[in-house]
Amino acid sequence: MKKIILLGVTLLSIAFLAACGEEEESADASGKETIRFGATAGPYSDMVTKAIAPLLEEKGYEVTNKEFTDYVQPNKALANGDLDANLFQHKIYLESFAKENNLDLSEVIIVPTAPMGIYSNTYEDIGSIEEGSTMGVPNDPTNLARALIVLEDEGLVEVDDSVDPLRASLNDITKNKKNIEFVEVEAGQLPRLVDSEDLSMVPGNYALAAGMDLLNALALEDMPDDYRNRVAVKTEDLDAQFVKDIKEVVESEEFEKIINEEFKGFGKPKWMKE
Template structure:
C-alpha cells in the first residue's frame, strides 16, 4: 500500500513540475500563440501574418499585453511561441539583463519616429527659436536627435556614441531651437503646444496620428525596427521557418502597403 501511495505521489509531483515549466512545442504541433502589445503590431499579426500561417494549417491565437515586460517573460516561460512588439536593441538588452535566451527571427516593417508640427509645413520652414519636444528616454531621445541632425537642424558632438546622445550633446544649433525632453506618451499632445515634436511611431499611431503627416520620417536602422522574437532554442523549428516564409511573401508586403502606410521597411524588403 505504501509503495502504491509513493508511486501516485511521484506521478502527481512530476505532472505538477511539468506544468510549471511552460509548454514544450512538438515538431508537428500546428498551434501557435503570439504575444503582442495592443496596437499596430497586434494588427499586423492579425492582418498580415496570421492569415498566411492559417493557410499553412496553423491554428493561431494572439495574447495581448499591456506592457513591454510580460511578452518576453511569457516567451521565456513557453506560454507564447513568439512575440512581436520590440526592436532588436530592446530585445538584446532585456535578454541579457534577465538571463534569457531569446533571439530575433526576422525584422518587420516598423512605424518610424516622425517630426510633426501644426505650425510649419516643411522641415525647412522651422523658424529660429522654435520649441522642439523630444522623448526623454535615452534610446528614443538619441533617435530624435539623429533625425534632427540628418535634416541640418542641430549637430551632435561627434565624440558621443550616437545612440547615447542627449540634448546636452548638441554642439551646434543654428536655429537656436529650444529642445525639451518629455515623456514619450505626452509627445502626441505636445504637437498642439510646441512648435515641433519628435514622436515615436507607436505613440503617434496610438494617438490616431497619420504617419504620412510628418514633416519628415526617420530613416531608421534595422536595429530599431521591430522583430518577431522566439526562444533561441526554437529558431530552427518548423514553425519558425513558416513564420519567416509568411513574412517574406508577396501577400505580406501587399497588406503592409495597403494597411500600414508610412511604416519603414527593413533592408531585406528594399
C-alpha cells in the same frame, strides 16, 4: 481461399498502418498545429492579426494573438512557454531585457516598423521652422538618440561625431542651427505636445495610438534596423518548422502587399529593400 482472404486482410492492415504512419510523420514535420503570438496592443498586434496570422493559417496553422499593454510581460510569457513568438521590440531592447532577466531569446526576422516623425501644427515643412522654436523630444535615452539622428538628417542640428549616435544626448549637440528649445517629456506624452509646442518628435507607435497619420509628419525617421521591431522566439526553437514558416510568410510578396495597403508610412527593413 482462407489463406487468400487472410493475406488480403494482412495487406490492407499494413497499408492502413503505413498511411497512419505517414500522417503522423507529416504532423510531426509541421512542428506545431497552433502558434501562440503575443504583441503589444496597437499596430504590431494589428500586424500579427492582419498580415502574419492569415498567411500562417494558409499553411494550416491555427494562430492566436495575445495583446499586452506593457513591455515586460511579452518576453516573460515567451520565455516561460505561454507564447511561441512575440512581436513588439527592437534589437537593443530584446538583447538588454534578455541579459538582465537571464532569458534565452532570439530574433527571427525584422518587420516594417512605424518610424518616429517630426510633427507640427505650426509649420508646414522643415524649411519654414523659425529661430527659437520649441520642440518636444523624448526624455528616455534610446528614443532621444533616435530623435537626434532625425534632427541631424534634416539639417537642424549637428551632433559630436565622436559619440555613438545610438547613445547621443542633448549635451552632445555641437550646433543647433535654429536655436531650437527642446522640451523633454515621456515619449507617450509627445503627441500632446504637437498642440502645446511648435513641433514635437513623436515615436511611431505613440503617433498611431493617438490617431495621428504618419504621412502628415514633416519628416519621418530613416531608422537603423536595430530600432525596427522583430519577431522573437525562444532560442531553442530557432530551428523549429513553425519558426521557419513564420520567417517564410514575412518574407513573402503577400506580406509586403498587406503592409503597403494596411500599414502606410511604416519603414521597411533593409532586407525588404534589397
